[in-house]
Amino acid sequence: MTSALYAGIDVGSKELVVAIASEKTPNDQWRRLGTKTFANTFKGIAELTRYLLTLPEPVACVCAEATGPYSLRLARDMAAAAPKLPGLAIVNPAWIKGTVRSLGLREKTDALDASAIAMHAKFHQPPSTRLRSEHEDELRELFCLRGEVVEEITAHKNRLQAARTDVVRQHLQALIEDLDIHRQAIEDKVQRCVAADEQM
Numbered sequence: 001m002t003s004a005l006y007a008g009i010d011v012g013s014k015e016l017v018v019a020i021a022s023e024k025t026p027n028d029q030w031r032r033l034g035t036k037t038f039a040n041t042f043k044g045i046a047e048l049t050r051y052l053l054t055l056p057e058p059v060a061c062v063c064a065e066a067t068g069p070y071s072l073r074l075a076r077d078m079a080a081a082a083p084k085l086p087g088l089a090i091v092n093p094a095w096i097k098g099t100v101r102s103l104g105l106r107e108k109t110d111a112l113d114a115s116a117i118a119m120h121a122k123f124h125q126p127p128s129t130r131l132r133s134e135h136e137d138e139l140r141e142l143f144c145l146r147g148e149v150v151e152e153i154t155a156h157k158n159r160l161q162a163a164r165t166d167v168v169r170q171h172l173q174a175l176i177e178d179l180d181i182h183r184q185a186i187e188d189k190v191q192r193c194v195a196a197d198e199q200m
Contacts, residue, residue, distance in 0.1 A: 004060035006125075007052055008117030009088075010110045011067045011074055016040050016048055019114035021122045022057065030103060033115040040070065042077055049082035063089045063121035065096050065113075075131055087128030089121065096120055139193050146186045153179045 003023045010017040019033045036051060038044040052059050062078070062085060064071050075088040096113075099120040105112060120126075153176055160172040 003057050005055055005057045006118050006121035007059055007062040008114045008119070008121055009048075009062065009064040009074070010114040010117065011064050011070045012040060012110065013070060014040055015110070016044065016074070017110040017114040018048060018051070019111065019118040020055065021115070021118040023122070025119075025122065027103075027119070030115050030119045031112070033118060035111040035114050037110075040074075045074060045077040046081045049078055049085060052085055053082055059085060061089060061121040061125050062086055063091060063117050063126060065093045065117065066090050072131070075129060079131065087131075089126040090129040091120070091126050095124075095126075099123065135193065135196070139190065142186055142190050142193065146183060146190070149179055149183045149186065153183065 006021045008019045008021070010019075016038045017035050018038070019035045021030065021033055025033070038048040038051075052062065064074060071088070071090045075090060078085060078088055096117055100116045103116060103119060105116055156172050156176045156179070160169060160176065163169045163172060
């Protein structure tokens with residue numbers, strides 16, 4: 001009879017440390033979980049997925065803390081490299097801290113963090129994180145960019161009202177007009193993206 005495995009990944013900017021727990025791992029033996037380290041590159045992630053696929057038992061859950069772009073890139077690259085693996089479950093770091101407290105962990109190393117995340121996966125079996133499509137990411141970034149451009153326009157308009165010399169007013173007016181062209185181009189792109197999304 002097979003025993004499901006649970007992978008915990010400590011995600012760093014340069015390295016990925018993975019620990020494996022099984023259904024048979026005693027709760028008081030989690031510190032003895034072995035770990036392996038991979039480079040946080042596309043090649044390293046491919047090696048990580050091959051490692052998980054060659055384990056003697058099937059992996060039921062792969063879990064990592066939310067670390068902004070690093071965890072999201074890991075989730076995307078793992079999905080591309082190994083569609084047969086469960087999708088990465090990206091969980092709130094506060095949830096991992098709760099597991100850490102329950103395990104009595106006080107010191108902090110990448111290996112121990114990975115082991116604690118593996119035990120969290122075993123205890124809670126969090127679902128795979130839904131990844132946004134490239135189209136959704138594009139819209140999100142466009143909205144953020146538009147907000148930044150609008151803030152710049154507002155700041156320059158405020159400075160224009162306070163400007164005392166013609167030369168400064170001319171430069172500020174030119175900046176405002178240039179930024180407004182960019183704002184309109186961004187809004188046009190947003191509208192085209194939204195229209196394309198509605199047609200899908």
